[in-house]
Amino acid sequence: MAISKQRSYHEQIDIKNTTKLRNLIEDMPEFIHDFFRGIEQTRSSRTRIAYAYDLRIFFDYLFKNHKDFKDSSYETLTLSMIELLSPKDLERYMEYLKYYEKDEDEHLNQIEGIMRKISTIRTFYSYFYRRELIKYNPAALIEMPKKHDKVIVYMEADEVANLLDLIDSGENLTKRQKDYHAHTRKRDLAMIMLMLGTGIRVSECVGIDITDVDLKSCGIKIHRKGGKEVVIYFGDEVEEVLRNYMEEREHIFAKEGHENALFLSMQRKRISVRSVELLVKKYTQLSVQLKKITPHKLRSTYGTNLYQETGDIYLVADVLGHEDVNTTKKHYAAINDNKRRKARNVVRLRKE
Numbered sequence: 001m002a003i004s005k006q007r008s009y010h011e012q013i014d015i016k017n018t019t020k021l022r023n024l025i026e027d028m029p030e031f032i033h034d035f036f037r038g039i040e041q042t043r044s045s046r047t048r049i050a051y052a053y054d055l056r057i058f059f060d061y062l063f064k065n066h067k068d069f070k071d072s073s074y075e076t077l078t079l080s081m082i083e084l085l086s087p088k089d090l091e092r093y094m095e096y097l098k099y100y101e102k103d104e105d106e107h108l109n110q111i112e113g114i115m116r117k118i119s120t121i122r123t124f125y126s127y128f129y130r131r132e133l134i135k136y137n138p139a140a141l142i143e144m145p146k147k148h149d150k151v152i153v154y155m156e157a158d159e160v161a162n163l164l165d166l167i168d169s170g171e172n173l174t175k176r177q178k179d180y181h182a183h184t185r186k187r188d189l190a191m192i193m194l195m196l197g198t199g200i201r202v203s204e205c206v207g208i209d210i211t212d213v214d215l216k217s218c219g220i221k222i223h224r225k226g227g228k229e230v231v232i233y234f235g236d237e238v239e240e241v242l243r244n245y246m247e248e249r250e251h252i253f254a255k256e257g258h259e260n261a262l263f264l265s266m267q268r269k270r271i272s273v274r275s276v277e278l279l280v281k282k283y284t285q286l287s288v289q290l291k292k293i294t295p296h297k298l299r300s301t302y303g304t305n306l307y308q309e310t311g312d313i314y315l316v317a318d319v320l321g322h323e324d325v326n327t328t329k330k331h332y333a334a335i336n337d338n339k340r341r342k343a344r345n346v347v348r349l350r351k352e
Helices: 009-025 030-038 045-065 079-083 087-097 111-130 157-169 175-198 202-206 236-249 273-284 295-310 313-320 325-331 333-345
Strands: 099-102 105-108 219-223 229-233
Touching: 009 030, 009 045, 030 045, 030 111, 045 087, 045 099, 045 111, 079 111, 087 111, 157 175, 157 273, 175 202, 175 236, 175 273, 175 295, 202 273, 202 295, 273 295, 295 313, 313 325
Parallel strands: none
Antiparallel strands: 099 105, 219 229
């Protein structure tokens, strides 16, 4: 009898996403299946699923709104039909994405949503154009919507201290919440401080296994987006709370299939991304002194603090796992502006 291997969390996620993708594109033409096979090595399973949703919206629009596709379906769709679309057709689609109705639901897209969906179309056309399966690429001729950079939101030092005190004490929690807090305090404190002290994504945090943690070197192996494994390091403050939690974790018997998960839910299963998001929301609502905080804001807080302390944008990009340093520069441009403001009186033209 063959012994089944217990799959890691990341293998389970990939299998789940692969199955979901297959279901999403099952009724699509073979050339679209070719596209997804072709990008498999360069795009994560989550990204491919997002592409599948975006392409379904695109083709649904064409079938219902474009005169040359009115009598078409996935069964009759061909690559040559896709090639006949013009830049103006795609610009009309961009306008449609701002607001549309589907299955009696209203859909609104802001600039970010429109850009992502058009980026999918560009990737789709580019794939077939580079392989010389189409001779014309209209997606390369359209201008992307202009995105206005958002001001980065991060926590000030007093807000961080306030949040950690609330998690540690459980102050202002309801009676029922305090009952849970008695069992989750060490876990919650370890998770929040780990994200604040390393800048890891919430998806990376929930995916950590016990065997990924090395308390001697103060390092944790994490899986970045795209499947890359890296080791990130944490400071003494994080080590202390992590060690306390891991001592407690040794006495918690996880459900089958979750034995190696570092952070467990009350059901003794690996905690989910959504549960961490709700957990952060719960604690930040306990104090009027805290702004609206999400797990991503914890990441922004770490990146901001690291940049302010080191001034090394390349180090920040590397630690946060940004593939393009320009992404990091864009997000932390406001900090550069603050530095420029502080520099205005540094150089004296006349000695007093």
